[in-house]
Amino acid sequence: MCLLRSFSTEAQSYPVQLADSLFHAAQYEAAALEYEKCVFFNKNDSITEYAVSQRAYSFKNAGKYFDAYQNFLRLDTDNYTDSLKCVVNYQLGLMLYLSNYFVDADTYLQRNFNLPVSTSEYKKSILLDVLVLNELTKYSEARNKLMVYASNYAPTALKDTIIFIVDTYYTKEQLPHLKSLSKARELSKILPGAGLFYIGKSGRALGNITFLLGSAAYTGINIYCGNYITSATAGVHLMRLFYTGGINQLNVLVPLINYNRSRIFNDKIKSKLQCIF
Amino acid sequence: MKYLFVLLFSVCFSVGFAQQDFTFNDDLDFLIHLSSNKLFHESDVYFEQTALKVGTNIGQLDSLNYLMGFLYYQNDSLKRARSLLRNVGPNNPRYYKSKLYHAYLCMKLNEPDSSIYYLQKLEPSTSNEVNQLRDFQLAGAYLLAGDTRKCDSISLNFNSTIAVLREEQINLKSYSEIQKSNTRKSPFIAGALSAVVPGLGKVYAGNNAQALSGFLRVGILGAITVENYMRRGIRDPQTLLFAGLFSAFYIGNIWGSALSVQIVKTEKDLENKSNILVGIHVPLKKFFN
Numbered sequence: 001m002c003l004l005r006s007f008s009t010e011a012q013s014y015p016v017q018l019a020d021s022l023f024h025a026a027q028y029e030a031a032a033l034e035y036e037k038c039v040f041f042n043k044n045d046s047i048t049e050y051a052v053s054q055r056a057y058s059f060k061n062a063g064k065y066f067d068a069y070q071n072f073l074r075l076d077t078d079n080y081t082d083s084l085k086c087v088v089n090y091q092l093g094l095m096l097y098l099s100n101y102f103v104d105a106d107t108y109l110q111r112n113f114n115l116p117v118s119t120s121e122y123k124k125s126i127l128l129d130v131l132v133l134n135e136l137t138k139y140s141e142a143r144n145k146l147m148v149y150a151s152n153y154a155p156t157a158l159k160d161t162i163i164f165i166v167d168t169y170y171t172k173e174q175l176p177h178l179k180s181l182s183k184a185r186e187l188s189k190i191l192p193g194a195g196l197f198y199i200g201k202s203g204r205a206l207g208n209i210t211f212l213l214g215s216a217a218y219t220g221i222n223i224y225c226g227n228y229i230t231s232a233t234a235g236v237h238l239m240r241l242f243y244t245g246g247i248n249q250l251n252v253l254v255p256l257i258n259y260n261r262s263r264i265f266n267d268k269i270k271s272k273l274q275c276i277f
Numbered sequence: 278m279k280y281l282f283v284l285l286f287s288v289c290f291s292v293g294f295a296q297q298d299f300t301f302n303d304d305l306d307f308l309i310h311l312s313s314n315k316l317f318h319e320s321d322v323y324f325e326q327t328a329l330k331v332g333t334n335i336g337q338l339d340s341l342n343y344l345m346g347f348l349y350y351q352n353d354s355l356k357r358a359r360s361l362l363r364n365v366g367p368n369n370p371r372y373y374k375s376k377l378y379h380a381y382l383c384m385k386l387n388e389p390d391s392s393i394y395y396l397q398k399l400e401p402s403t404s405n406e407v408n409q410l411r412d413f414q415l416a417g418a419y420l421l422a423g424d425t426r427k428c429d430s431i432s433l434n435f436n437s438t439i440a441v442l443r444e445e446q447i448n449l450k451s452y453s454e455i456q457k458s459n460t461r462k463s464p465f466i467a468g469a470l471s472a473v474v475p476g477l478g479k480v481y482a483g484n485n486a487q488a489l490s491g492f493l494r495v496g497i498l499g500a501i502t503v504e505n506y507m508r509r510g511i512r513d514p515q516t517l518l519f520a521g522l523f524s525a526f527y528i529g530n531i532w533g534s535a536l537s538v539q540i541v542k543t544e545k546d547l548e549n550k551s552n553i554l555v556g557i558h559v560p561l562k563k564f565f566n
Contacts, residue, residue, distance in 0.1 A: 227504055
């Protein structure tokens with residue numbers, strides 16, 4: 001009867017072999033579904049945890065990074081060792097980074113820095129956090145992180161390369177010059193067109209000033225000619241349009257300029273760090 | 278002893294295989310699990326796998342369609358829910374529920390004509406309440422299709438024994454009246470009124486805020502044109518510019534007033550349609566729950 005019972009219990013668990021074979025055959029979506037079946041039909045915690053993590057890796061390999069993140073999140077890490085927790089946090093951070101959720105990615109990576117480990121995932125977390133901090137335009141923090149990696153964890157052969165990256169790219173001249181939206185708006189409020197000059201859009205600034213002066217002149221001429229209704233309605237309306245238009249276009253232009261500038265720098269650093277990864 | 282061992286071995290072996298071989302209920306459980314976790318793509322894939330599995334009979338397929346149809350419905354995947362509920366066969370105990378929900382989903386997806394077609398095709402049930410619900414839905418579908426006459430003719434026979442249905446039947450009659458009253462306003466009258474006083478046509482259509490805004494725009498442009506005409510004469514370019522703008526806004530206001538009758542009517546129709554749909558859904562939900 002004991003034998004029968006053991007057979008029965010064993011049989012209740014859904015086998016992971018099929019899912020594993022699909023995974024190894026690079027049929028990741030089918031493998032993910034099979035792993036979910038294993039999770040659902042198994043009562044054994046270790047098999048369930050294995051299936052969940054494999055499901056996450058299936059999604060990762062299929063390029064569905066956010067789905068992978070959601071599955072890594074299902075892992076019950078409370079009973080994990082610190083090095084395993086580090087692996088999970090690194091994967092969570094990586095999946096969020098690849099899904100463009102940089103603030104959340106940073107949160108998971110920060111968790112790793114509180115763990116008393118120095119595994120390969122821990123080291124990779126530092127490098128990944130450099131990329132995340134770059135995306136968050138926290139360049140000085142990214143530079144410090146890269147220096148920490150170079151001095152404490154980098155292999156001897158790569159140490160010089162990393163220090164070279166820091167010295168060459170994280171300098172005042174090389175870092176992207178980002179513009180402040182609030183400053184640009186304030187400037188344009190005080191002196192129309194000044195905000196556009198500040199962000200480097202001189203042509204637009206001159207155009208804005210010309211139109212504004214033209215509408216002011218139009219209003220003035222109408223007052224001079226005694227067309228008070230025309231100046232008070234059409235003239236003032238035109239002036240208001242060009243004044244507020246000059247300020248409001250900054251809301252679109254400043255983020256666009258900042259994005260383009262940081263993109264060039266971040267991509268450059270990403271390509272440099274890829275070889276170290 | 279030898280026979281006992283063989284017997285024990287065969288029992289173990291058969292138990293093992295029985296557990297490995299998934300039953301239809303296991304598949305259903307797993308499908309529910311996938312859908313309730315909003316893993317719709319995977320539940321679609323697994324649904325196909327289960328439906329195509331060798332040995333799945335028609336009754337099981339019906340159950341699959343019913344179950345998945347309602348899961349999709351609860352997760353607002355209405356088109357998929359509709360196609361699944363349509364496939365539930367007459368041998369399923371929840372056949373009428375599926376068919377009435379299918380008709381309701383056709384209406385919700387703005388296809389009242391399909392709803393009418395399927396409700397007319399639906400054979401009468403042995404349950405009087407189900408037949409009353411079907412007639413009520415049919416009247417609602419006619420109303421949504423804009424056929425108030427047929428809706429009213431079905432409504433004449435309304436004498437439901439179900440309290441919630443009785444209440445909604447009364448509401449449906451009032452929605453029918455609202456729909457009739459919505460068709461009475463004329464775009465020509467609205468245009469003519471706006472030609473006399475800019476914005477008046479929009480007041481007639483029931484859009485007072487737009488009426489005031491239109492009146493002010495046309496009025497100000499008119500005042501500017503008059504001022505320029507008085508001071509600079511008719512040949513002055515600024516006078517001509519503002520006269521042109523005034524004409525454009527004046528004609529635009531007339532055109533806008535005629536259109537706003539239609540827009541206001543559409544808005545009221547939409548509100549009425551949404552009320553009708555809620556009215557159809559309430560007894561359906563209460564009756565089958």
